[in-house]
Amino acid sequence: MKSSDRERIKLNPPTNITNRGTPHFVGRKDQLEQLHRELQNTDKLAICAIAGMGGVGKTELALQYALRYQHNYPGGLCWLSVRGGDLGTQLVSFGRRELGLTIPDELEFNDQVRYCWRNWPEGTVLIVLDDVHYFGKDYKQRIQPYLPPAQSRFKVLITSRQRPGASYRRIDLDVLSPEAALELLRTLVGQERIDKELNAAEALCKWLGYLPLGLELVGRYLDIHPNLTIAKVQKRLEKKKLAAKALLYPTEEGEMTAQLGVAAAFELSWQELPSEAQQLGSRLSLFAQAPFEWFLVENCVIETEDEDDSEEEQEELEELRDRFLVNRNLLQLTEYKTYRLHQLIR
Structure with missing residues (x-):
């Protein structure tokens, strides 16, 4: 040099x-x-x-x-x-x-x-x-x-x-706190509009699971549709879920680091799973949003009464859970040793 x-x-x-x-x-x-x-x-x-x-x-x-x-x-x-x-x-x-x-x-x-x-x-x-x-x-x-x-x-x-x-x-890295999620929406949509529909804004943050990418995409969608109420946008999201335009791809308005929408970001992780892990993930999506004990999953999935076969199936489930779902951050282990899926993944 x-x-x-x-x-x-x-x-x-x-x-x-x-x-x-x-x-x-x-x-x-x-x-x-x-x-x-x-x-x-x-x-x-x-x-x-x-x-x-x-x-x-x-x-x-x-x-x-x-x-x-x-x-x-x-x-x-x-x-x-x-x-x-x-x-x-x-x-x-x-x-x-x-x-x-x-x-x-x-x-x-x-x-x-x-x-x-x-x-x-x-x-x-x-x-x-x-x-x-x-x-x-x-x-x-x-x-x-x-x-x-x-x-x-x-x-x-x-x-x-x-x-x-x-x-x-x-x-x-976990999702944002409810306070930070609301702050993010304020920076994207404007404080006056958020404060005017504060309860609806808080409900929207919760429905999006406080996920930064989801909040930013929906916030930008709200910004380019100033006449839409926040409650109306959430109804549209609930109806179409991850097929909603606001969650598919980053908008052209403004600068975003993310190159993918929420659905595409989840799909990348999902495609890497073996079929057995995908099947388990699909079953877990039927559980409520609240954290759940793992023995509930075992009770739903394991049908055999033979003790040896049951133990083997338990080990197989744990392998799918830990190696593929938890390890890829699709399933979260809470501090109380319970499990939960993110709202949008559900």
Whole structure:
């Protein structure tokens, strides 16, 4: 790297982040601070994962963190989209374009990746791996080989619908609090309109399960239909559920980080499930919205009276529940050891 390039990078840390994030970011101050602590409080390579269901705001939280704490990363910020993209190719492209590296073409591809890490500019670096949808064997083959070296100056932030192993620092991102959900609607629709229909607005937040993506999509829908009452919009949503226009795709009005609507975000997680887990999820959708004890599920599903066969079926159910539904944040385990599905998933 030329000395002139080094001076340029010192003044302007390299980054490929162009998205400025939603201007309606609310209710995540504690998670931002926790995320920063997790990434900074270590003397070796730090890897922290934001895990949560589709539409809960994982990518937005990662983006807001990168933007707000960019001064902590003078070595640069590199955003890599995992789903549908090859990490190594993205990394080598970043090295050439943003770092100004002259990577020898004659090097083997994996050596080109290592060349990037070895010649990365000085200073702490943030690497974001957005939407990691697999762990285990695929992760070891498709992601692990491209992770930075075990040096404390590299910080890796992962977003995923799945929960990674215990070896990773993890932040489980839940839906917004009722207060934050109402605040989000106010920023999108206007305080006067929300306060005028406060009870209806609170009911709408609850019906949407306090899901940030759902709230933002419906809030923007309300904004472009100023003559519709909030109660009327909720009736439309209840009638069409996830087929409603307001929940399908982000509107063209305003800037949104999410590239998918609520239905599409849920569908991505659903498609990854084996048929047995999909069948169990469908049965769970018949339960009430309130948290339920797992033995109720066993009573509904297990029909055999043979003790050995019953125990085997219990184990199979637990495997489907924990490995596929809970691990992908489609089913939530509460602090009271009960379970519940998100309202929109139901």
